[in-house]
Amino acid sequence: MESLADSKVWADYNAAQADRPVRSLCLDAMAFAGPGDGRRAIDLGCGAGKETLAMLRAGWSVHAVDSLPDTRERLLVMAPEDAAGRLSIEVRAFQDLRDLPPAELIFAGYSLPFIHPDRFAGFWAVMLSALRPPGVLAVNLFGDRDSWADIPDWNFHTEAGARQLFAGLEILKFEVYDADGQSFRGPKHWHIYDVVARKP
Secondary structure (H helix, E strand, C coil): CCCCCCHHHHHHHHHHCCCCCCCHHHHHHHHHHCCCCCCEEEEECCCCCHHHHHHHHCCCEEEEEECCCCHHHHHHHHCCHHHCCCEEEEECCHHHCCCCCCEEEEEECCCHHHCCHHHHHHHHHHHHHHEEEEEEEEEEEEECCCCCCCCCCCCCECHHHHHHHCCCCEEEEEEEEEEEEEECCEEEEEEEEEEEEECC
16 A cells, blocks of 8 residues: 555545545544634644635644645645634644644544654644643544454554543543554544543
8 A cells, every 4th residue: 555654645635635624533632622813732643724714714823743745735725804813824744743732622634643653652642731721622533343443554452542632631522443444545443532631
């Protein structure tokens, strides 16, 4: 399988996302977090920009992070006029981040699993330290029964291990998807944890 670390693969993936709706996990996170009112949200792996745009429209100031070189141009074209001063963009790989701005909402849609296992714990700590109480965190994690689980450069978790990541946080939603389905690269078995948690 061609590496998803390849930027062309991600560019093709983002292009294929153009017509999909906003991810339900992001909508759930915004519902739990309450009105944006100019507060800061972070979109980690903003990709096609669907969730960044949804958060801007809901009144959030958004710090969008992605490694693809065209991220800035893609988001600026999409951003509504009233987003001036509310959108900041960082073009960087997660594993290179040493800090994030303080935020009341952090969303990572299908992005964290692609951090190298050696870098995951460090980035998870960076992410949690940026979340201000009573902020909301919403992430997708890959489970150990996912058909990609033998890829050594990505991270996968048992359910117990995934739950342990949220120690000290209030879990608002923890849903498990464990079924065959389709991916951008073809058929596969998905094992995913969709999690929303609050920092007390």
